[in-house]
Amino acid sequence: MKAKKIKQKDNLGSAVLAIIVFVGFIIGLLYFGISTQIKLAKSISVEELLDGRSVEDNGVNGTVNHESVEFLELEHRLNYIIPTGTDHYYLIFNEDGSRCIAYKGSGKWNREFDDVTGFTDSTVKIKGTVKKMPSEVKTYYNQAISKLNAEGFYFDAEPYYIDSSDGLKSIVQIITALAIIGVVIIGFCIIKFNINNTFLKRFGMFLLILLLVCVIYLFFKR
Numbered sequence: 001m002k003a004k005k006i007k008q009k010d011n012l013g014s015a016v017l018a019i020i021v022f023v024g025f026i027i028g029l030l031y032f033g034i035s036t037q038i039k040l041a042k043s044i045s046v047e048e049l050l051d052g053r054s055v056e057d058n059g060v061n062g063t064v065n066h067e068s069v070e071f072l073e074l075e076h077r078l079n080y081i082i083p084t085g086t087d088h089y090y091l092i093f094n095e096d097g098s099r100c101i102a103y104k105g106s107g108k109w110n111r112e113f114d115d116v117t118g119f120t121d122s123t124v125k126i127k128g129t130v131k132k133m134p135s136e137v138k139t140y141y142n143q144a145i146s147k148l149n150a151e152g153f154y155f156d157a158e159p160y161y162i163d164s165s166d167g168l169k170s171i172v173q174i175i176t177a178l179a180i181i182g183v184v185i186i187g188f189c190i191i192k193f194n195i196n197n198t199f200l201k202r203f204g205m206f207l208l209i210l211l212l213v214c215v216i217y218l219f220f221k222r
Contacts, residue, residue, distance in 0.1 A: 026177045026180055026181065029173045029174070029176055029177035030173070030174060030177045032170065032173055033170040033171065033172075033173035033174035033177065034170075034174065035170075036129065036166050036167070036169070036170035036173075037167075037170050037171075037174075039057065039058070039059035039129055040059040040061065040127065040128075040129070040166070040167055040170075041059070042059055043058075043059035043060050043061035043062075043127070044058055044059070044060060044061075044062075045060070045061070045062040046060060046062035046063065046064055046092070046094075046126055047062065047094060047095070049062075049101065049130065049162075050092075050093070050094035050099045050100070050101060050158075051094065051099070057129060057130060057131075058129065058130045059128075059129055059130075060126060060127065060128055060129070060130060060162050061126070061127045062125075062126055062127075063124060063125050063126065064092050064124055064126055068090050068091065068092055068103075068124075069090060069091040069144065069148075070088055070089065070090050071089055071090070071091055071102075071140055071141065071143075071144035072087075072088070072089040072137060072140040072141070072144075073086060073087075073088055073089075073107075074086065074087045074088075074089065074136070074137065076220075078220070084220040085220060086107065087104050088104070088105055088106060088107050088109065089102050089103070089104055089137060089140070089141070089161065090102065090103045090104075090105060090109070091103075091144060091148075092126070092162075097153070099157075099158065100145075100157055100158070101157075101158040101160060101161065101162060102133060102137070102141055102158075102160070102161035102162070103126060103128075103161060103162045103164065104128070104161055104162065104163050104164055104165065105126075105164045106164075109124070109164075126162060126164070127164060127167055128162040128163045128164040128165070128166055128167065129162070129163055129166045130160050130161070130162055130163075131160060131161060131162075131163050132159065132160060133159055133160060133161050137161070138159075141157070141161075145157045169218070172214050172217050172218060173218065175210065175214055176211060176214040176215065176218065179207045179208075179210050179211040179214065180211060182203075182204075182207045183204060183207045183208055183211060186200055186203065186204040186207070187204065190204070
């Protein structure tokens with residue numbers, strides 16, 4: 001009895017597509033992480049920014065000791081139930097008070113300033129990238145500007161804000177990409193060459209845990 005020949009078609013296209021998507025994801029993480037670090041390395045000062053150089057995607061690195069007003073506390077929730085973090089938005093001004101821009105920072109940032117005068121005796125550091133203001137923030141931003149105008153304060157308000165979270169986020173993106181590469185290489189070596197090395201396995205487990213932490217941070221951090 002002659003055996004029947006069956007030609008099985010390997011799904012090579014799907015494998016290639018998966019590899020392309022996987023590599024593209026890693027390249028994307030490295031690109032956004034490294035490019036943000038480059039922007040921050042080429043930062044302009046806060047005064048330069050408020051003197052008319054508020055170009056989107058600029059890096060900003062400097063200090064302020066002028067008035068700071070928190071105009072919005074924005075809480076993020078996953079599916080409207082699980083809290084995933086809170087963003088605090090402030091107004092910062094140049095020295096003569098003629099221009100202002102919004103700044104997204106932590107809740108403790110405003111504690112550096114006096115509750116009564118809005119000033120601080122020491123300088124407060126600001127570092128981040130300039131972005132276009134989201135519509136959900138712009139509404140409250142305009143309300144804060146209008147309120148100050150009604151109180152007799154007049155200044156040019158920039159349609160941008162400084163995002164202080166980009167520095168840490170970019171570092172996490174780079175670490176995530178490197179952790180993925182490390183896990184893949186270690187997994188390939190263990191499976192392909194049947195390597196039974198305790199240190200290698202523990203290091204691979206460490207990279208997996210690190211990768212999980214980084215992914216959770218990037219997922220929940222907006």
